[in-house]
Amino acid sequence: MSNATPVLSAKGLVKRFGRVTALDETDFELYPGEVLAVIGDNGAGKSSLIKALSGALTPDAGEIRMNGEPVSFSSPMQAREAGIETVYQTLAVSPALGISDNLFLGRELRKPGILGSVFRMLDKAEMRRQATQQLSDLGLLTIQNINQAVETLSGGQRQGVAVARSAAFGSKVVILDEPTAALGVKESRRVLNLIKDVRDRGLPVVLISHNMPHVFEVADRIHVHRLGKRAAVIRPDTHTMSDAVAIMTGAVEVESDAA
Numbered sequence: 001m002s003n004a005t006p007v008l009s010a011k012g013l014v015k016r017f018g019r020v021t022a023l024d025e026t027d028f029e030l031y032p033g034e035v036l037a038v039i040g041d042n043g044a045g046k047s048s049l050i051k052a053l054s055g056a057l058t059p060d061a062g063e064i065r066m067n068g069e070p071v072s073f074s075s076p077m078q079a080r081e082a083g084i085e086t087v088y089q090t091l092a093v094s095p096a097l098g099i100s101d102n103l104f105l106g107r108e109l110r111k112p113g114i115l116g117s118v119f120r121m122l123d124k125a126e127m128r129r130q131a132t133q134q135l136s137d138l139g140l141l142t143i144q145n146i147n148q149a150v151e152t153l154s155g156g157q158r159q160g161v162a163v164a165r166s167a168a169f170g171s172k173v174v175i176l177d178e179p180t181a182a183l184g185v186k187e188s189r190r191v192l193n194l195i196k197d198v199r200d201r202g203l204p205v206v207l208i209s210h211n212m213p214h215v216f217e218v219a220d221r222i223h224v225h226r227l228g229k230r231a232a233v234i235r236p237d238t239h240t241m242s243d244a245v246a247i248m249t250g251a252v253e254v255e256s257d258a259a
C-alpha cells in the first residue's frame with residue numbers, strides 16, 4: 001500500500017488557537033480504496049486535522065497534497081469541488097430546508113434544456129426522486145415526505161442525511177467526523193454498511209470515531225492521533241483494541257512506519 005501515491009496527504013501540519021496547539025506538525029496519509037480510521041482522545045486534534053484537510057480551517061504551517069499535487073483549499077466548497085466530501089462533527093445541515101433541498105444544497109439540479117440553462121429553473125422533481133432513492137437505499141429514514149424540514153428530524157436522522165449526502169457526492173474522498181456518535185445501534189449499523197459500500201465503489205473514506213468495535217470492523221488502517229500529532233498507524237489485523245487504546249492514551253509509545 002505504501003508505494004501507491006496517497007489520494008490525500010499532509011506533512012508537518014500546524015494549527016494553533018491562541019496557546020492551544022491543536023495540530024503539532026502532524027502527518028497524514030490516505031491511500032486509494034481504503035477506510036482509514038482516525039482515533040484519539042478528546043482534544044487530540046482529530047477534528048482540527050480533518051478541518052485542515054477539507055478547507056474548513058487554514059493551517060499555520062505544513063502542506064497538503066491530493067494525488068501528489070500540492071493543494072490549498074480556502075473553503076470547504078473548494079475542497080468539495082476537488083471531490084472531498086466532509087461531514088463535520090457539528091452538523092452542517094440547514095434545519096429549515098427540506099431533506100431533498102439539504103441533499104442538493106450548493107449543487108441543485110437544473111431542469112433539462114433551456115429552462116435550466118437559461119432560466120435556471122430547479123428540477124425539484126428529479127432532486128426529490130434521487131433523494132428518496134438514496135435515503136431509502138440507506139434505510140435511515142422512512143420517508144413520508146421528502147420535503148419535510150430537516151428540523152423535524154431526530155439527531156440520528158439528520159446525521160443520516162449528512163452521511164447520505166457525502167456518500168452520494170464524494171468523488172475522490174469521503175470524510176466522516178464521528179458519524180455514529182448521535183446514532184442508535186441500528187442506525188449506526190447502516191452507516192457502517194454505507195462506509196463499506198463507499199469503499200467498495202473505490203472511494204477512500206476517513207472515519208473519525210471513538211467506537212473501537214466500529215473502527216476495528218471497518219478500518220483497513222488506523223491513524224492514532226495524540227497531542228496534536230500522529231502517534232502511530234496500526235492495522236486491525238496486527239493490533240488489538242487494547243493496543244490502540246494504549247497508544248491513544250500514551251501508555252505505550254510506538255515506532256510507526258505508517259503501517
Ligand SMILES: Nc1ncnc2c1ncn2[C@@H]1O[C@H](COP(=O)(O)OP(=O)(O)O)[C@@H](O)[C@H]1O
Pocket residue numbers: 017020021022040041042043044045046047048049
Ligand atoms: N475554534 C477553536 N478555537 C479554540 N480552540 C479550539 C478550536 N477548535 C479546536 N480547539 C482546541 O484544539 C484542540 C483540539 O481540538 P479538536 O481538533 O476538536 O480535537 P478532537 O476532535 O480530537 O476532540 C482542543 O484543545 C480544542 O479545545
Ligand SMILES: [Mg+2]
Pocket residue numbers: 046047048089177
Ligand atoms: Mg472532534
